[in-house]
Amino acid sequence: MTNPETQDPPRLDDQLCFALYAAQRAVTAAYRPLLDELGLTYPQYLVLLALWEHGETPVKQLASTLHLDYGTVSPLLKRMETAGLIHRTRSPHDDRSILITCTPHAETLRTRAAAVPETLLSATGLGGTEVARLREELWGLAERAEGVAERAR
Template sequence: MLLDDQLCFALYAAQRAVTAAYRPLLDDLGLTYPQYLVLLVLWERGETSVKELAAALRLDYGTVSPLLKRLEGAGLVRRERAVGDERSVLVACTGRGEVLRERAARVPGALLTTTGLGAQEVAHLREQLWNLTERATTAADRH
């Protein structure tokens, strides 16, 4: 059983390499990769509850909360209790966060250029990865 033959290791190595390729692009925006993902959800959905945000990112509340605190400290998002439900916290981009959206729109194209991947390759790879995610989640849920 060789390390390089393990699917889990190939995924781990790819994830680390892709995150590293994103780093200089996101450094220009003053964001970490997880912060970028949070903002992507907010730009797509608008005001969202922390619970929905965590579900979209497939993270737990304890992981999302510090990310939001840092983004709020940077003036990019605001958090407030929902009017109808004090237990629910809503998150939205500030004006400053919305301005960053325009600059961040260049990131996916820049990553394609950096990696040399074509749009079709990316679409196929993304489809395979989501298929794997679904299968692995189903398998994990059975146990």
């Protein structure tokens, strides 16, 4: 049996959560200058990617797609509407549902934004195979962690 009083405390650099946190911050910082050229923040970019992929989307579905709760995505969407990037309208089929669509201005950004991922990958030196493996591992980790979080509720 291990004695907690004689055991070394956990080291920060040995924590998976800290490595993920540091990587997320570094990747977001690397995206910043590319997105600044488009006049977008990273969260706005993610919303637009989802809308460009799926088209008109209910807020609830958008929040689920982005793995965000409604309380987080709602203020983001309000700011994006004020910035002229999206429209929010009530669903004609359900007054409780708000539909999100891109504005013409956001659609004009689509072509320029298409170059962002490749530009970032090129700058980091990551190859396609490495990116695919890393993405697969991270989605697997996310799925496992979500399962743990669900069981803890």
